[in-house]
Amino acid sequence: xxxxxxxxxxxxxxxxxxxxKWPEGLVVGPKIGEDAAVIETENxxxxxxxxxxxxxxxxxxxxxxxxxxxxxxxxGADPRYMTAIVLLxxxxxxxxLRDIMHQINTACEDxxxxxxxxxxxxxxxxxxxxxxxxxxxxTSRYVPTSGARPGxxxxxxxxxxxxxxxxxxxxxxxxxSEMLGKxxxxxxxGYSKKLxxxxxxxxxxxxxxxxxxxxxxxxxxxxxxxxxxxGFGFDVDTSKIPVSRETREICAHYSVDPxxxxxSGTLMATIPERNTKDAASLLEGxxxxxxxxxxxxxxxxxxxxxxxxxxxxxI
Numbered sequence: 001x002x003x004x005x006x007x008x009x010x011x012x013x014x015x016x017x018x019x020x021k022w023p024e025g026l027v028v029g030p031k032i033g034e035d036a037a038v039i040e041t042e043n044x045x046x047x048x049x050x051x052x053x054x055x056x057x058x059x060x061x062x063x064x065x066x067x068x069x070x071x072x073x074x075x076g077a078d079p080r081y082m083t084a085i086v087l088l089x090x091x092x093x094x095x096x097l098r099d100i101m102h103q104i105n106t107a108c109e110d111x112x113x114x115x116x117x118x119x120x121x122x123x124x125x126x127x128x129x130x131x132x133x134x135x136x137x138x139t140s141r142y143v144p145t146s147g148a149r150p151g152x153x154x155x156x157x158x159x160x161x162x163x164x165x166x167x168x169x170x171x172x173x174x175x176x177s178e179m180l181g182k183x184x185x186x187x188x189x190g191y192s193k194k195l196x197x198x199x200x201x202x203x204x205x206x207x208x209x210x211x212x213x214x215x216x217x218x219x220x221x222x223x224x225x226x227x228x229x230x231g232f233g234f235d236v237d238t239s240k241i242p243v244s245r246e247t248r249e250i251c252a253h254y255s256v257d258p259x260x261x262x263x264s265g266t267l268m269a270t271i272p273e274r275n276t277k278d279a280a281s282l283l284e285g286x287x288x289x290x291x292x293x294x295x296x297x298x299x300x301x302x303x304x305x306x307x308x309x310x311x312x313x314x315i
Contacts, residue, residue: 005216008032008228008305028075033145033229035071035213036137047077047137051215055262055311057128058170059192061103063163066195067264068135069111070213073201074267077139079111084118085132090125100129111198147210148230152270152296155208155279157200158289159242160219161251161258162265164311166191168250171315180249188246197267200290203282207275214263216309221260222268224305233301236294256310259303270296 006015011032022029027045028038036049049071053063069079084104088097097120108115113135169176169188177185201211210230214222219241227234243251243258251258271279276292283290 005309028142028144031146031229033212033225035074035145036077038075038142038144044138044140045077045142047072047075047139047142048134050132050134052130052132054130055315056167056171059103059166060129060131061100062107062192063195063264064131064133065104065107065111065113067163067213067215068133069113070195070197070264072135072137073198074143074145074211074213075137075139076141076143076201076205076208076211077137078202079113079135079137079198081114081116081136082108083116083134086118086120087126087130087132088120088122089127089129090122092122092129096129100131111196141206143205143208143211144229145210145212145226146229146231148226148232148270148296149209149272150232150296150298152209152272153276153292154223154234154236154294154296155204155269155271156219156241156291156293157197157267157283158194158265159244159247160266161243161247161261161263162191162194163215163263164218164261164309165244165247165250166195167262167311168314169246176250176253179253184246184249188250191246191265195265197265199286200267200283200288203286203288204269204271204279207279208269208271211267211269214266214268216262217306218261218263218309219259219266219268220257220303221306221309222263223303224301226268226270227301230296233297233299234294235297235300235302238303240291240293242289242291251310254310254314256313258310260306261310
C-alpha cells in the first residue's frame with residue numbers, strides 16, 4: 001500500500017468487515033466519509049473523532065487540535081475535550097515537547113476545548129514527532145456526511161489545499177523561497193491560522209444536510225467521500241473551486257493538483273436550494289470566503305478519487 005490513507009476498497013474489505021456489532025445508541029459508526037462517531041444520549045449527541053498528524057514536523061500541536069476539532073465541527077457539534085498521544089522522535093529534546101504542548105494548549109483555548117489527558121513517549125528509530133488526537137464534542141442535532149441529497153448545492157469555504165499549503169511552506173521554506181520568493185512563502189506559512197472550520201460550521205450547521213472536512217485527498221477526495229457516504233453522485237465546476245495564488249504556485253512547482261492536496265481549513269457542505277441564500281448571507285456577514293461549486297446528483301462523479309494525497313507525492 002502507498003503512504004497516506006488506506007484505500008477505500010481495502011478499508012471496506014479488511015477494516016470495515018472486521019468491525020463488531022454496533023452498541024446501542026451508536027447512530028453514526030464506522031463508514032467511509034463520516035468524520036466522527038455519534039452516540040445518542042438522553043440530552044443530545046456525544047461526538048468522538050480521532051486523527052493523527054503524520055505529514056508535518058512543524059506546528060504539529062496546532063494541526064492536531066484543529067484537524068480533530070474540524071471533524072467534530074463537521075457534524076454540527078462543538079468540541080469540548082481532547083486527549084493526545086504524543087510520540088516523540090528518537091533523541092527529541094525537552095524543548096520540542098514543551099513547544100508541542102504549548103501549541104496544543106493554545107489551540108485548545110482558541111476553540112474553547114480542554115486537553116484532559118493522553119500519553120507521551122519517545123519511540124526508538126522514529127524520525128519525526130507524531131501526534132494522535134481524539135476530540136470529544138456535543139450537539140443537540142448532528143449533521144452526517146451521508147445526509148447529502150440530489151439537488152443540494154455544494155458549498156466550499158476559503159479554498160483548496162489550505163493545510164497542505166501551510167505544511168509545505170514550513171517544511172520546504174528554503175527551497176520554495178528561492179524558487180517562488182520569500183513573500184509568497186511567508187504568506188503561505190500564515191495559512192496555519194486558517195486551519196479551523198469551527199466558525200463557518202457553527203454558522204451554517206442548521207442549514208446543511210451534510211458537512212465534511214477535506215483532509216487527505218483534498219477537495220477531490222472529500223467530494224468522493226461525501227458521494228460514497230450518501231450513496232449519490234456529484235457534478236462540480238472546477239473553475240468555481242477557489243485556489244489561492246500561494247497554493248497554485250506551490251502546487252505548480254511540485255507538479256501536483258491542488259484539488260488533491262490535504263485541505264483542513266476548508267469546509268465542504270451540502271445546502272438545500274431553499275437555504276442557499278441564508279447560508280451565503282451568514283458567511284458574508286462573517287467575512288468568510290465561500291463558493292457554490294456544484295450539485296449533488298443521483299449518480300456519477302466528475303472528479304476521480306485521488307490515489308494518494310498530493311502531499312505524500314512531494315514529501
